[in-house]
Each structure stands twice: as structure tokens, then as C-alpha cells.
Amino acid sequence: MxxxxxxxxxxxxxxxxxxxxxxxxxxxxxxxxxxxxxxxxxxxxxxxxxxxINSLGANLIQIQAGQDRFAGVAREGGAPLTTDDADALLREVSSITAVVPEMSRNQQVVSGNQNINVSVVGTTANYPDARNYTITHGAMFTDGDNGSRQRYAVVGSEVPKMLDVPPAAIIGRTITIRAIPFEVIGVLSEKGSQGWQNPDEQILIPLNTARYRVMGTDRLRSIAVTVAEDVPQEQAMVDLERIMRREHKIRPGGVNDFQIRSPREFxxxxxxxxxxxxxxxxxxxxxxxxxxxxxxxxxxxxxxxxxxxxxxxxxxxxxxxxxxxxxxxxxxxxxxxxxxxxxxxxxxxxxxxxxxxxxxxxxxxxxxxxxxxxxxxxxxxxxxxxxxxxxxxxxxxxxxxxx
Amino acid sequence: MAKDIKTTAERMAMLPADIPRDAVIVTRNLKREYVMGSEVVRALQGVDITIRRNELVAIMGPSGSGKSTLMNMIGCLDTPSEGEYWLNGHRVSELDDDALARIRNKEIGFVFQTFNLLPRATALANVELPMVYAGASGKERRQKAEHALEQVGLGNRMDHRPNELSGGQRQRVAIARALVNNPSIILADEPTGNLDSATSVEIMALFETLHDQGQTIILVTHEPDIAAHAKRQIVLRDGKVESDGSTLVEVSA
Structure with missing residues (x-):
């Protein structure tokens, strides 16, 4: 009371x-x-x-070319990532479910009277799955297209806007990349800007097309690797590092000339x-x-x-x-x-x-x-x-x- | 309160044999000294008084006589430096602050010169306050407070705040508050000091009515007119009782 x-x-x-x-x-x-x-x-x-990060693919491990050191001085382009590295990883690391090599460079892209500069990525058919994209219009190119070096392009969701074409209407159009004509066969789903780099402003082409017809190199910018759900990411990273060191012939105690990163680190x-x-x-x-x-x-x-x-x-x-x-x-x-x-x-x-x-x-x-x-x-x-x-x-x- | 399981009669029986069994207030050689700077002020220098049940007593004296100190002592607001004080059988002189607070709540009804009502509370809430501290239920509080207000003739002013009441009405609220816990004594300190003479007469008449109903009342005053309402006057001077008895001419209200 x-x-x-x-x-x-x-x-x-x-x-x-x-x-x-x-x-x-x-x-x-x-x-x-x-x-x-x-x-x-x-x-x-x-x-x-x-x-x-989940939208980028939480199981994704990224391998990038690092700096090659010679006599303590970092040099550029000493030990590139190559398509051979990608092949070796797929062959040797059992916990890997997919290897997605990526070869990319900014290129001049022309469609009709529109002229844009975007990142052109040479990659394999499993790219959308590994990076959590879907195809909103048309289709992804296939492994067969890659093998036969088809001039097919799958564009990011921003590209049709940049080219001033409705997304549905861009399918079947011809665009030129470095003056080489490509047929647009698909449009990727939207991701949204990731800050300094917009993954929607890119164009995917088959890796072999990029390697032999556009860029003329086997150097990759990165290799994305997806790991089986039941394998600890840390262990997969150790396996990847071991194979990569062997491929790049790095002596014990030597410094890696590549970097392995997982989105979990980010x-x-x-x-x-x-x-x-x-x-x-x-x-x-x-x-x-x-x-x-x-x-x-x-x-x-x-x-x-x-x-x-x-x-x-x-x-x-x-x-x-x-x-x-x-x-x-x-x-x-x-x-x-x-x-x-x-x-x-x-x-x-x-x-x-x-x-x-x-x-x-x-x-x-x-x-x-x-x-x-x-x-x-x-x-x-x-x-x-x-x-x-x-x-x-x-x-x-x-x-x-x-x- | 819980440890105080004795009845008044039982407590009275434990008092010294020479004390009358109906004594409400007994002081023995009561002394109070204050230290003011380097000086020791002897406000009370051995006061012996006995007040019996249903007496109406006036305590008088000029300022500096120790009148206020004695009132504080009788009102259990202060404790003596020396001597003994029994209030209704409680040996007050050796109680601590919280025990004194409980004694004040149960045994004493204060009436002050400046009324001392809580300004934001209604008349009813003011009268309920002593019962809040006594731990009474809301229902009991309300009933008793209403009854007390009716007793002082304010049955129709219960929901008024002090600033909506006249001086005389405020003092009636204060008297109702003093009555409500059914105390052993009502201790009124210059109760008419802030009132005009007509209202003073009304308030004194109210005290006399309460006295006739059996209430023990102690008036502390320096006004002979007011003191004359009492059958007995105790006059203090220099911290001692100068006279005690019916020495003044009684003035009828």
C-alpha cells in the first residue's frame, strides 16, 4: 500500500x-x-x-594472382594464374564442386550507335550458379559453346539500360567487343552495386572465346571455387593452397604468389x-x-x-x-x-x-x-x-x- | 511497532510507582543543551511535569523560555540531553529516530501555527497522510479521514486543496489530520497565531469540544487569551517551570 x-x-x-x-x-x-x-x-x-555476401555465394573461395617477389621487391605479372591452374584444382582437390575461371578486362562495347566501356569476363558455363545469379532473359552459354569458342554474350542487368535497349529486346542482338561481333543470348539477374564495382555492369563470354579470340592470353584474373557444403572452408583453403603451391613450384618456406580469400573473411x-x-x-x-x-x-x-x-x-x-x-x-x-x-x-x-x-x-x-x-x-x-x-x-x- | 506488544495499561504498570496510572506525559528532570559555536545553551534545565488523560493544558512562556524546546521534546521531534520522558507509557527518552517517528505517528496529533498542510494534496489526502504511514488500507483511510473532517465541520470541503480554503478551514483540516490516528495527545503549537480573532475563537471552541469528548490537548502559546481556555497553565522561564496551575483568570469563549 x-x-x-x-x-x-x-x-x-x-x-x-x-x-x-x-x-x-x-x-x-x-x-x-x-x-x-x-x-x-x-x-x-x-x-x-x-x-x-550470401548473394555473392558464401561457399565461394576466390584465388587471385598475387604479387611475385623477386629479391624482396614486388614485381608485377611474375606468376600469373592460368587456365592450367584452374584445371589442376578441379582435378586434384576432391572437396571442390565447381571451378570458375575468370578472365576479365575492360573493353569497348558497341551496339548500334551506343558505345560503352564495361568489364568483359571470359568464364565457364557454371558462372551463374557459383555466383548466385539467375538468367532473367534468354539462356546462359553452354560448355559446348565454350568448347567451340562461340561468340555468345550474356550481359549483366545494367547493360541493356546502358545500351538503351529493353532487356527482353536485347536477346538476339549483335554487339561488338573490340570490333568482334557477339550475339547476346541472355541477361543476368540484378545484384545491386557492391560499392566501387558494379557486378551488373559486365558482359560474360565463353572462356575459350575470350582466350583465343578477344584477349589472346591464358592469364586469369581470378579463379572462383565452390566447395561442398559438408567440407569445412578452412580445410578446403588449405588443400587449394597446397595444390597452387605445387603448380607454381614454390619451395617450402617460399612466399605465395597468389591469394586465397573467402567471403567469410570479408x-x-x-x-x-x-x-x-x-x-x-x-x-x-x-x-x-x-x-x-x-x-x-x-x-x-x-x-x-x-x-x-x-x-x-x-x-x-x-x-x-x-x-x-x-x-x-x-x-x-x-x-x-x-x-x-x-x-x-x-x-x-x-x-x-x-x-x-x-x-x-x-x-x-x-x-x-x-x-x-x-x-x-x-x-x-x-x-x-x-x-x-x-x-x-x-x-x-x-x-x-x-x- | 511489531515489538511493542504491550497494552497501554501494561506499559503504565511498569512505570515508577509514584506516577499516576492515568498520566499521559511524564517528564523527570528533563534537560536539553545545545552547542552553538563555543557556547552551550541550556534550553531546558530540569523540567518535571505530569499531564493526565483528558487534561487541557497550556504551556506558556516568553521567547527564550524553553517553550519550543519542551514542545519538540513532548512532540518526540527531539530527545533530551538528560532526564526521562514517558509518553503514554513509552520511555521516549531512549528511542532512535525511526522509533520516534512511529511514536509520533501513533501517539501525537500535531497542530501547527502555519497549518503545515501539503499544498498539492486535497483536504482528504492531507488527513489521510498519517494513516498512510500507519499502514492503513485505502478504504479504512478514506472512512476515518472523512469522519475526522466531518468532526471538524469540513464534510463539504474534502476535495479542496489548501489554497482553496480559508485560514480557519486550513487549521480545521490540520486538526482533523491530528485526530485521525486517534492519538494520546494533541499538541498544538500557537494554533491561532496566524488567524484573526473571530476565527481564533472558533478554533478554540473546537479544541474545547474535543476536550469535552475526552481528548488530551496541550496548547503551546504565548497569548494569555488562548492559554485562558485551559484549566491548567504551565509557565516556563529560563528553562524551568516557573508556575504550574490555574493561576490565570479564565476567559470564556
């Missing part, structure tokens, strides 16, 4: 000083809202990175970045909560002084120390928890605004909501304690005489 009464009194005194209470709560509101928004942004960023890096960013913003939010707490302590001390007479009356009428302390603690707690609740609402609104206006993925985390709310309760108790003790310790005679 006394608790209910005390809570009622606390709300009453907050209502009596609405503006002051609001300003006092502002620190806590901003702190809690910041925590929730930041965590929502962090969680959202992580989710979207995960989604992107994922880990992205997570690390997100965490650092979140930790930074969370510490700012923490400071805001701390400042909010000090504000609450300040106003509670003012409140105790202002209500000295009231405390005296209550004590004269039989309020014990613990009752007076409870009254002021609950008042601080009500301020903080109300601030916390408003902060949660504000944080939710801010997350929505961020995702609507900036197009960022945000995801409200229930843990963050609970932690923020719990922390504001802690702030209320911690910073309310001293003023409450001060109120409880007042001498009733002095307090009654206070004007």
Missing part, C-alpha cells in the same frame, strides 16, 4: 513540474534513443553485409568494422546517459531543498527514514524510467527515419531495448540515492522551520 502511495506522490510531483521533469529526462531520453538507434543501425548493417572484417563503429557510438551514448544521470541528481537535490518543509511535515506525521528515502528514490526512478521509455520510442522512430531516408537497413534489437531500459533504471537508482539519503537524514525540527 505504501509503495503504491509513494509512486502516486512521485507522479504527482513530476506533473507539478512538467517542463523541469521533461528537461531533466532529456539526457536519459537522448542516451537511450542513441543506444537503440546505434544498435539498430549496427545490427542492420551486419545483416545487410551477411545478405550481400564478413569477419565487416563485422569487426561494425563492432568498432558501434562501440564508439555506444560509448558516446553511455556518456549521454551519464550526463543525464547527473542532471537527474542535480534536479533531485534541488527538489529535496525545495521540499524541505514537506519532508518535515511528513516526518512529523510519522514517516520513517526509509519511507522518505523511498519516496525520493522512486521519484528519480520514475523520471529515469519514463525517460527510458520515451527514449525507446524516440530510438525506434529514429531507426525508421534512418532506414527510410538513408536507405540503411536497421533492426531494433530486443536486447538493446532491455539493456537501455535497465541501464536507465540503474542511473535512476544510482543518481537518486544521494539526494534521497539527504532527504531522509533531515532533522524534522529544522525541516519544519524551513521556509
Amino acid at each position: 505504501m509503495i503504491g502511495e509513494t509512486i502516486r506522490v512521485a507522479f504527482q510531483s513530476i506533473r507539478a513540474n512538467k517542463l523541469r521533469a521533461m528537461l531533466t529526462m532529456l539526457g536519459v531520453i537522448i542516451g537511450v534513443a542513441a543506444v537503440i538507434t546505434v544498435v539498430a543501425m549496427g545490427t542492420g548493417a551486419q545483416r545487410s553485409v551477411e545478405a550481400r 564478413l569477419a572484417t565487416a563485422e569487426e568494422t561494425t563492432k568498432t563503429f558501434s562501440a564508439l557510438l555506444l560509448s558516446i551514448a553511455g556518456v549521454s546517459l551519464l550526463v543525464g544521470g547527473i542532471g537527474i541528481m542535480n534536479i533531485m537535490l534541488v527538489s529535496v531543498t525545495e521540499r524541505t518543509k514537506e519532508i518535515g511535515i511528513r516526518k512529523a506525521l510519522g514517516a520513517t527514514k526509509i519511507v522518505i528515502m523511498g519516496q525520493f528514490l522512486i521519484e528519480a526512478l520514475v523520471l529515469c524510467l519514463t525517460g527510458g521509455a520515451l527514449g525507446i520510442v524516440l530510438g525506434w522512430v529514429m531507426s525508421q527515419v534512418v532506414s527510410d531516408k538513408l536507405g540503411w537497413t536497421t533492426e531494433i534489437s530486443p536486447t538493446a531495448v532491455m539493456v537501455a531500459f535497465g541501464f536507465s533504471a540503474f542511473v535512476g537508482l544510482f543518481f537518486g540515492l544521494w539526494p534521497a539519503r539527504r532527504a531522509a537524514g533531515l532533522d524534522p525540527i529544522q525541516a519544519l522551520r524551513y521556509e
Whole structure:
């Protein structure tokens, strides 16, 4: 019964000083809202990175030509990746399900009176499967097309727009790559920009066509490898490294002249970045909560002084120390928890605004909501304690005489 | 409160034999000293008084006589430096702050010169307050508070806040608040000090009515007119009892 009464009194005194209470709560509101928004942004960023990497193919391991070192000096083009490497990998590593060699170069592409410069990728028929593409119009070229060096092209989803042709109408058209005519036979699904490089602005042609007719080289930019689901990626990477070292005749202790990367590494890096960013913003939010707490302590001390007479009356009428302390603690707690609740609402609104206006993925985390709310309760108790003790310790005679 | 399982009669039986069994207030050689800077102020220098049930007593004296100190002592707001004080059989002189708070809640009804009502609470809520601290249920609180307000003639003003009431009405609310826990004594400190003379007369009449109903009332005042309402006047001077008895001419209300 006394608790209910005390809570009622606390709300009453907050209502009596609405503006002051609001300003006092502002620190806590901003702190809690910041925590929730930041965590929502962090969680959202992580989710979207995960989604992107999955769209690239999470099982995909990429091998790239590295720098060849000669006498400690990095040289370019010392030990290229070749189609032989790709063949060797497919032959020797049992955990591999597919090997996708990629030979790419930016080329001048002409269609009618349109002239664009895009990345032309010579690759094999399994490219769309390995990289999680589907064919939205037409079809992918086949292994047979590759073997017979057909001049077929499958274009990325942006290419028809760049050439000013509807996607459906581009099938069957002839485009020229380095003045060599190609027939467009398919359009890839859209991936969305990956930052500095847009995978939708590329044109796939059969590897052998690229090798013998367009680029005249067996040097690959990269080899993508997909690994069976049940094989640990780390183990597959070790196997790949072993075969690659043998193919490139690297002595034990010698430095690799290639790089093996998995999207999971990117994922880990992205997570690390997100965490650092979140930790930074969370510490700012923490400071805001701390400042909010000090504000609450300040106003509670003012409140105790202002209500000295009231405390005296209550004590004269039989309020014990613990009752007076409870009254002021609950008042601080009500301020903080109300601030916390408003902060949660504000944080939710801010997350929505961020995702609507900036197009960022945000995801409200229930843990963050609970932690923020719990922390504001802690702030209320911690910073309310001293003023409450001060109120409880007042001498009733002095307090009654206070004007 | 829980450890206080004895009845008033049982407690009274444990008091020294020379104390009357119907004594509500007993002080023995009550002394109170304050240290103010380097000086020791002897506010009370050995006060012996006994007040029996259903007495109406006025405590008088000029400022500096120790009147306020004695009132604080009787009101359990302060403890003596030396001597003993029994209130309704409780040996108050050796209680701690929280025990004193409980005694105040149960045994004493305060009426102050400046009313000391909570400004934001209604008359009813103000009167309920002592019962909140006594731990009474909401229903019981409401019933008793309404009854007390009716007793002081404010049955139709229960939902008014102090600033919507006249001075006399505020003091009636304070008296209702003092009555509501059915205390052993009502301790009124200059209860008419902030009231005009007509209202003072009404308030004094109310005290007399309560006295006639069996209430023990102690008036602390420096006004002879007010003190004259009491059958017995205790006059303090320099921290000692100067006179105790029916020495003043009684003025009828």
C-alpha cells in the first residue's frame, strides 16, 4: 500500500513540474534513443553485409594472382594464374564442386550507335550458379559453346539500360567487343552495386572465346571455387593452397604468389568494422546517459531543498527514514524510467527515419531495448540515492522551520 | 511497532510507582543543551511535569523560555540531553529516530501555527497522510479521514486543496489530520497565531469540544487569551517551570 502511495506522490510531483521533469529526462531520453538507434543501425548493417555476401555465394573461395617477389621487391605479372591452374584444382582437390575461371578486362562495347566501356569476363558455363545469379532473359552459354569458342554474350542487368535497349529486346542482338561481333543470348539477374564495382555492369563470354579470340592470353584474373557444403572452408583453403603451391613450384618456406580469400573473411572484417563503429557510438551514448544521470541528481537535490518543509511535515506525521528515502528514490526512478521509455520510442522512430531516408537497413534489437531500459533504471537508482539519503537524514525540527 | 506488544495499561504498570496510572506525559528532570559555536545553551534545565488523560493544558512562556524546546521534546521531534520522558507509557527518552517517528505517528496529533498542510494534496489526502504511514488500507483511510473532517465541520470541503480554503478551514483540516490516528495527545503549537480573532475563537471552541469528548490537548502559546481556555497553565522561564496551575483568570469563549 505504501509503495503504491509513494509512486502516486512521485507522479504527482513530476506533473507539478512538467517542463523541469521533461528537461531533466532529456539526457536519459537522448542516451537511450542513441543506444537503440546505434544498435539498430549496427545490427542492420551486419545483416545487410551477411545478405550481400550470401548473394555473392558464401561457399565461394576466390584465388587471385598475387604479387611475385623477386629479391624482396614486388614485381608485377611474375606468376600469373592460368587456365592450367584452374584445371589442376578441379582435378586434384576432391572437396571442390565447381571451378570458375575468370578472365576479365575492360573493353569497348558497341551496339548500334551506343558505345560503352564495361568489364568483359571470359568464364565457364557454371558462372551463374557459383555466383548466385539467375538468367532473367534468354539462356546462359553452354560448355559446348565454350568448347567451340562461340561468340555468345550474356550481359549483366545494367547493360541493356546502358545500351538503351529493353532487356527482353536485347536477346538476339549483335554487339561488338573490340570490333568482334557477339550475339547476346541472355541477361543476368540484378545484384545491386557492391560499392566501387558494379557486378551488373559486365558482359560474360565463353572462356575459350575470350582466350583465343578477344584477349589472346591464358592469364586469369581470378579463379572462383565452390566447395561442398559438408567440407569445412578452412580445410578446403588449405588443400587449394597446397595444390597452387605445387603448380607454381614454390619451395617450402617460399612466399605465395597468389591469394586465397573467402567471403567469410570479408564478413569477419565487416563485422569487426561494425563492432568498432558501434562501440564508439555506444560509448558516446553511455556518456549521454551519464550526463543525464547527473542532471537527474542535480534536479533531485534541488527538489529535496525545495521540499524541505514537506519532508518535515511528513516526518512529523510519522514517516520513517526509509519511507522518505523511498519516496525520493522512486521519484528519480520514475523520471529515469519514463525517460527510458520515451527514449525507446524516440530510438525506434529514429531507426525508421534512418532506414527510410538513408536507405540503411536497421533492426531494433530486443536486447538493446532491455539493456537501455535497465541501464536507465540503474542511473535512476544510482543518481537518486544521494539526494534521497539527504532527504531522509533531515532533522524534522529544522525541516519544519524551513521556509 | 511489531515489538511493542504491550497494552497501554501494561506499559503504565511498569512505570515508577509514584506516577499516576492515568498520566499521559511524564517528564523527570528533563534537560536539553545545545552547542552553538563555543557556547552551550541550556534550553531546558530540569523540567518535571505530569499531564493526565483528558487534561487541557497550556504551556506558556516568553521567547527564550524553553517553550519550543519542551514542545519538540513532548512532540518526540527531539530527545533530551538528560532526564526521562514517558509518553503514554513509552520511555521516549531512549528511542532512535525511526522509533520516534512511529511514536509520533501513533501517539501525537500535531497542530501547527502555519497549518503545515501539503499544498498539492486535497483536504482528504492531507488527513489521510498519517494513516498512510500507519499502514492503513485505502478504504479504512478514506472512512476515518472523512469522519475526522466531518468532526471538524469540513464534510463539504474534502476535495479542496489548501489554497482553496480559508485560514480557519486550513487549521480545521490540520486538526482533523491530528485526530485521525486517534492519538494520546494533541499538541498544538500557537494554533491561532496566524488567524484573526473571530476565527481564533472558533478554533478554540473546537479544541474545547474535543476536550469535552475526552481528548488530551496541550496548547503551546504565548497569548494569555488562548492559554485562558485551559484549566491548567504551565509557565516556563529560563528553562524551568516557573508556575504550574490555574493561576490565570479564565476567559470564556
